[in-house]
Amino acid sequence: MADERAFALKIITPDRIFYEGDAIMVELRTTEGEIGVFKNHIPLTCVVAPGLLRIRESDKETKVAALISGFVEILQDSMTILAEVVEWSDEIDLARAEEAKERAEKRIMEKADDTDMRRAECALQRSIARIEAAKK
């Protein structure tokens, strides 16, 4: 049952092939903003920012994952995500993500001299992405 709107999506991590199959639309966040990808997209390579990854497989089914880092290569009829860190929504430890979020927020609020602000903000973004994905 080949849907003509579908294109091949492959998500690879250093440890495993995370996902391989057809998708109608993929939504994710890049360093430049959120993008949605359909078939026949212009060739594009972009760098991932922590956020939600939504894979619409058919009109009914949508899979959700937290995509933390990596980069994406989009070609006309295929898309490859080289992900350093990516987790399905049901794999995420929500309690741990909440904890991480609180910790990061506290660090940012306190603004101690030795706090690495960039790092704290990254940590905050990561935990927010995880929480969002887990709640979907």
Place this chain on the structure above:
Amino acid sequence: MASMRDIKRRKTSIQSTQQITKAMKLVSTVKLQRAKTRAERSKAYFNCMYETIKSIIRRTGQLDHPYLVRGGSDKKAVVVITSNRGLAGGYNSNIVKLVTGSEWKTGDILVYSVGKKGRDALKRHGYTVKSDFSEVINEPLYADAKEIADALLADYSAGEIGEIWLAYTGFKNTVSHIPTLIKLLPVDEEITKSADDEAGSGDVKDTDEADFRAKMNYEPEESEALELIIPKYIASIIYGALIEAVASENGARMQAMDSATSNAEEMISSLELQYNRARQGHITQELTEIIGGAEALSS
């Protein structure tokens, strides 16, 4: 000739050694299988990563990016991946030889070691060990590789080191492991050259793909993307090297233990022969003595 008791004692001792080597062989066989599947699973990632880097560099040509031109320092950082434990045949010493046998001056090298054996050997040879990540090799994770890569890149950006090399044992198959020394940074000639080669030659399919990739757009633009992607690239190469090294280590240990076991087998059988001979000699001697004694009595 050694006495019967000596031979027996030696035989038992070799037998217990053989039991140990046999067990070690079994353990490393299992570990090898696991490491091998891991290495195979992660291959897709690196191939893809390599292709992407290559196409970016091919498109951008000669950039004046710090990751692409040689750093200011003469120092070379060498990431040396060995094992924490011995009894793996020539596995560790081959890597050490690779570093000591190179034309580099000892003083120009800063060692970033993964694995105690390589670290200690290089220290004895007078090399400076800058940092040590030995605990990583027990169970390499991508996060560990990233940590090593970050440390390297920080020193590289700070101008402490001008080049980054990687010495590890490549895993070709179960019996052949190749000590490899590759350059990580600056990513200049090799990738660009192989990219040129491919663009030059290549059949229809290649050029098709090249066309396709030539139309690639980058967001953020190439040089910025490169800045973000190269650290990932370095981390992934280090991760791949760690995984291959673990597979090679277990492969090397399996081989070493296999030959140790069969050597022990050989020694045991020759000792058994000696033992039997000694026993026979003992009996013959006793018999002669009895007969001699009886004759002396009867005469």
